[in-house]
Amino acid sequence: MNNHEIDYKLYGDDMQFVEVELDPEETVIAEAGSLMMMDEHIRMETIFGDGSNQSGGLMGKLLGAGKRVLTGESLFMTAFTNEGSGKKHVSFASPYPGKIIPMDLSEINGKLICQKDAFLAAAKGVSVGIEFQRKIGTGFFGGEGFIMQKLEGDGMSFVHAGGTIHKRELGVGETIRVDTGCLVAMTGDIDYNIEYVGGVKTALFGGEGLFFATLRGPGSVWIQSLPFSRLASRVFAAAPEKDVSKGEGSVAGGLFDLLGGDRR
Structure with missing residues (x-):
């Protein structure tokens, strides 16, 4: 194997975290800010890109980091290496309610x-x-933009998505249509395209968006029931419109009145 061979265990149901077991000198990479906890004798190091081309010279490192910038991520990732003599553990938490999907790329x-x-x-x-x-059309209307992430190798990867995750196996020529925001991941042999919903009335009043993703097999597709964008829009819509810091029942509002301030 070209990748480090790591063991893992998932904890929780709706707010999951994954515990990775590292043998001596084994390393796992993660997005910045995803660390939950780690044992002693684990060294944490910030690296350019994903660490897969660290021997490729400065240009290789810059290209790897530049790819991450195009996907909206940071230039840097964090590597966690077991420098102890026995097995050690490091855990990573999901950023919002959903599931962590273990992906063995060799399969x-x-x-x-x-x-x-x-x-x-x-x-x-x-x-x-x-x-x-x-x-x-896929680039402009695909929901995730013209660029998506690509994970390559023969090791374990962990992907997070919102709500409940459904894996669908598509046969040769089998096609499904999915809301663009609900698509989490797919194998490299899936044919992915965007189609217009059709019909002025459906487009204006259907409430499901103007486009959906058409996925054609063979291959595997992972679909999420609660995209983060959908969750965020509901939270934003339910947020109070007035300034709560100066509300009638707030501590700040009472203090403002006590000091004789004008709340107009």
Whole structure:
């Protein structure tokens, strides 16, 4: 194997975290800010890109980091290495309610295409790159933009998505239509396109958006029931419109009155 071979265990149901077991000198990479806890004798190091091309010289490191910028991620990732004499553990938490999906890349022909913010952690050696959508319509209206993340290698990767996750196996020529925001990941052999919903009345009053994703097999597709964008829009819509810091029943409002301030 080219990647470090790591063991893992998932905890929780709706707010999951993954515990990765590292043998001496084994390393796992993760997105910045995803760490939950780690044992002693684990060294944490910030690296350019994903660490898969650290021997490729300065230009290789810059190209790897630049790919992450195109997907909206940071230039840097964090590597966690076991420098102790026995097995050690490091845990990574999901950023919002949902599921963590373990992906053994060696079982899916070494390639996985996923939405740009789905990646959580992986064994060192897994390449976290970009996947350009070749069709213009897919790029402009695909919900995830013209660029998606591409995970390549033969090790374990961990992907996070919202709500309940459903894996669908598509046969040769079998097609399903999915809301663009609900698509989490797919194997590299899936044909992915965008189609217009059709009909003025449906487009204006259907409430489901103007476009949906058409996925054609063979291959595997992972679908989420609660995209983060949908969750965020509901929270934003339910937020109070007035300034709560100066509300009638707030501590700040009472203090303002006590000091004789004008709350107009």
